[in-house]
Amino acid sequence: MDRFYVTTPIYYVNAEPHIGHAYTTIVADVMNRFQKLMGRKTFFLTGTDEHGDKIVQAAEDAGVDPKSYADRISAMFRQTWPQLNVSNDHFIRTTDPEHMKTVQYILQKVHDSGDIYFSTYKGLYCVGCERFYTEKELVEGKCPDHEKEPVEREEANYFFRMSKYQDWLLEHIQSNEGFIRPERYRNEVLSFLKEPLEDLCISRPKERLSWGIPLPFDDRYVTYVWFDALINYVSAIGYPDGPLFHEFWPVAQHTIAKDILKPHGIYWPTMARAAGFPPFQHLNVHGYWRTEGGKMSKSHGTVVRPLDLAPLYGVDAFRYFLLREMVFGLDANFSEEALVQRLNSDLANDLGNLFSRTTGMTDRYFQGKIPPFGSEPDELDRSLETQMEATLDQWRTEMPRLAFHKTLMAVWECINAANKYVDHAAPWNLAKDPGQLPKLQTVLRTLLEINKVVAVLISPFMPDTSEKMLQRLGIEKGALDLRLEEDGKWGTLKAGMPVHKGEPLFPRIQREEPKGGKPPKGAGKPGSSRDAAPKPAPAEKDESISFDLFKQVDLRAGIVKQAEKVPKSDRLLRLIVDIGEERQVVAGIAQTHSPEELVGRQVIVVANLQRAKIMGVESHGMVLAVKDGDTLKLVTTESPVSPGLKVT
Ligand code: ME8
Numbered sequence: 001m002d003r004f005y006v007t008t009p010i011y012y013v014n015a016e017p018h019i020g021h022a023y024t025t026i027v028a029d030v031m032n033r034f035q036k037l038m039g040r041k042t043f044f045l046t047g048t049d050e051h052g053d054k055i056v057q058a059a060e061d062a063g064v065d066p067k068s069y070a071d072r073i074s075a076m077f078r079q080t081w082p083q084l085n086v087s088n089d090h091f092i093r094t095t096d097p098e099h100m101k102t103v104q105y106i107l108q109k110v111h112d113s114g115d116i117y118f119s120t121y122k123g124l125y126c127v128g129c130e131r132f133y134t135e136k137e138l139v140e141g142k143c144p145d146h147e148k149e150p151v152e153r154e155e156a157n158y159f160f161r162m163s164k165y166q167d168w169l170l171e172h173i174q175s176n177e178g179f180i181r182p183e184r185y186r187n188e189v190l191s192f193l194k195e196p197l198e199d200l201c202i203s204r205p206k207e208r209l210s211w212g213i214p215l216p217f218d219d220r221y222v223t224y225v226w227f228d229a230l231i232n233y234v235s236a237i238g239y240p241d242g243p244l245f246h247e248f249w250p251v252a253q254h255t256i257a258k259d260i261l262k263p264h265g266i267y268w269p270t271m272a273r274a275a276g277f278p279p280f281q282h283l284n285v286h287g288y289w290r291t292e293g294g295k296m297s298k299s300h301g302t303v304v305r306p307l308d309l310a311p312l313y314g315v316d317a318f319r320y321f322l323l324r325e326m327v328f329g330l331d332a333n334f335s336e337e338a339l340v341q342r343l344n345s346d347l348a349n350d351l352g353n354l355f356s357r358t359t360g361m362t363d364r365y366f367q368g369k370i371p372p373f374g375s376e377p378d379e380l381d382r383s384l385e386t387q388m389e390a391t392l393d394q395w396r397t398e399m400p401r402l403a404f405h406k407t408l409m410a411v412w413e414c415i416n417a418a419n420k421y422v423d424h425a426a427p428w429n430l431a432k433d434p435g436q437l438p439k440l441q442t443v444l445r446t447l448l449e450i451n452k453v454v455a456v457l458i459s460p461f462m463p464d465t466s467e468k469m470l471q472r473l474g475i476e477k478g479a480l481d482l483r484l485e486e487d488g489k490w491g492t493l494k495a496g497m498p499v500h501k502g503e504p505l506f507p508r509i510q511r512e513e514p515k516g517g518k519p520p521k522g523a524g525k526p527g528s529s530r531d532a533a534p535k536p537a538p539a540e541k542d543e544s545i546s547f548d549l550f551k552q553v554d555l556r557a558g559i560v561k562q563a564e565k566v567p568k569s570d571r572l573l574r575l576i577v578d579i580g581e582e583r584q585v586v587a588g589i590a591q592t593h594s595p596e597e598l599v600g601r602q603v604i605v606v607a608n609l610q611r612a613k614i615m616g617v618e619s620h621g622m623v624l625a626v627k628d629g630d631t632l633k634l635v636t637t638e639s640p641v642s643p644g645l646k647v648t
Contacts, residue, residue: 009260018304048094125152254283255284304334357447362499394410552608563575604623
């Protein structure tokens with residue numbers, strides 16, 4: 001198939017976007033970007049669900065009318081996605097006139113064919129879920145989702161003859177293996193279908209709820225919110241006659257969490273069948289993000305908001321974390337510590353380090369120009385290429401199967417193999433011997449090639465990082481314009497083209513451990529001077545370092561120009577130090593030194609330390625001190641020297 005259509009749920013406008021919404025939407029974005037990379041024509045839809053009791057209640061609580069309320073929250077969702085680099089083609093609202101027309105068209109069609117009838121129903125109704133429950137479905141007499149007792153309600157309403165399609169649906173699921181996936185959710189729907197399916201109440205009397213789409217055949221009623229919402233997937237692409245509908249509906253994939261499996265796995269395919277069009281191709285169902293206390297909840301203050309985190313840690317790091325941490329289909333726990341740990345280890349240490357070593361050595365040994373393969377690649381050089389090819393194959397097969405974490409693990413195995421290759425090939429030794437120039441060229445070229453392919457493979461997950469890496473390797477292409485066939489090929493970099501070293505891709509994040517030991521709950525509160533995620537040092541017997549390695553540390557004399565406390569920290573000071581240039585450095589010395597006494601002091605600074613953010617404050621360098629019991633004593637010079645002089 002050369003086309004691909006992916007959707008997210010359309011989110012209720014009764015709550016602000018949180019990490020669960022962000023996950024589904026980023027997953028859909030990753031799928032969309034992957035398919036584009038494979039050369040397919042794609043369409044990606046998201047939007048908001050704006051009718052029904054829930055929205056009326058939320059609007060009432062906010063003291064505004066439902067439309068103004070929906071406008072406000074819908075705009076929040078719409079504005080969130082570009083900030084997370086989500087590349088949706090369309091944003092649908094169920095209050096869009098085109099959508100409302102399509103809902104009425106389908107209702108009329110199904111009514112005309114005899115699959116909608118009028119009847120009285122008496123039952124137990126949960127306002128939160130906006131549906132009737134059977135006694136059997138309740139847990140200790142309460143709605144399992146809202147943990148509230150449903151209210152008894154009797155109503156004359158319209159019903160969709162869903163039961164008529166039970167056998168067809170069963171057969172369809174059984175004969176289409178990936179129709180609902182992963183398998184656990186397919187089995188869950190199959191087990192719903194073991195019981196006789198009831199018809200679905202698809203209307204609400206206007207006297208009780210007027211905020212909805214009027215039934216075209218009885219204006220005393222509005223449409224039940226699920227019958228309205230599910231239709232967005234076809235109304236957005238111009239059902240019944242639009243060219244997009246013909247092009248994309250046969251390849252539609254819906255992405256949802258397990259909470260809305262039943263409407264998508266049962267109501268929606270039977271509705272489509274009754275309206276006379278085939279069901280979607282795949283329903284992709286993922287698990288739930290949980291926070292420390294379990295389910296995310298407003299009242300417990302455990303709602304994690306994506307826009308608190310992404311600007312703090314970087315959009316790409318946030319996207320990477322979500323996709324790497326959750327096994328698609330299973331639940332996962334969210335914690336900021338885990339995010340920082342992934343950022344520091346996988347991104348700063350592994351990927352960031354590989355890229356800066358590669359570009360740094362190209363700069364140093366080849367004046368920043370891509371070298372040719374100077375010598376025939378030997379077994380070690382070729383092993384990287386072979387591993388990369390295997391990873392590419394895995395990537396091609398696992399990505400469409402939603403095994404994002406596995407794919408990322410395979411890419412990281414390549415990154416780690418490349419880092420080991422650097423240590424093994426030791427270019428710094430080759431550089432000492434002019435006779436080894438051809439070999440040095442091959443080693444660097446192999447590394448540059450691997451970085452390029454990695455940049456292409458991570459582009460669906462981390463589009464900004466991918467673009468940045470490629471740009472520094474001389475490839476000027478937006479992430480959405482990359483094509484695997486052209487851009488993912490090994491060996492196609494052009495010798496002689498410039499490579500730019502640039503800043504580290506991912507500055508390490510350091511967090512403050514709050515008093516009492518426990519990390520802060522919720523989002524956006526990074527902490528202390530202590531690194532939250534020290535990577536365990538590899539066990540080494542001989543801990544001595546070479547003189548060459550020591551020489552790589554750029555120690556300079558500096559004079560403190562300004563000093564002030566870092567807000568909300570007992571230990572940290574923000575210093576401006578003159579080391580020949582002005583540097584901002586965060587130092588953990590507030591308990592032993594006041595800001596006033598520091599101004600004018602001579603200090604020694606590690607000048608070439610990677611930039612890091614410490615409690616949200618950028619630090620570029622480190623002030624040296626000696627720990628003497630509980631106090632810290634600053635390292636200084638015997639007598640005053642000019643700032644910027646090197647320590648030798
Ligand atoms: O159900 N973990 O909207 P909704 C992971 N309007 N994903 C989560 C999550 C969590 N903790 N919480 C929410 C609706 N989600 C209907 C959908 S579609 C025709 C109508 C995500 O705002 C996940 O995608 O309650 C879930 O299915 C969706 O938000 C529910 O969003």
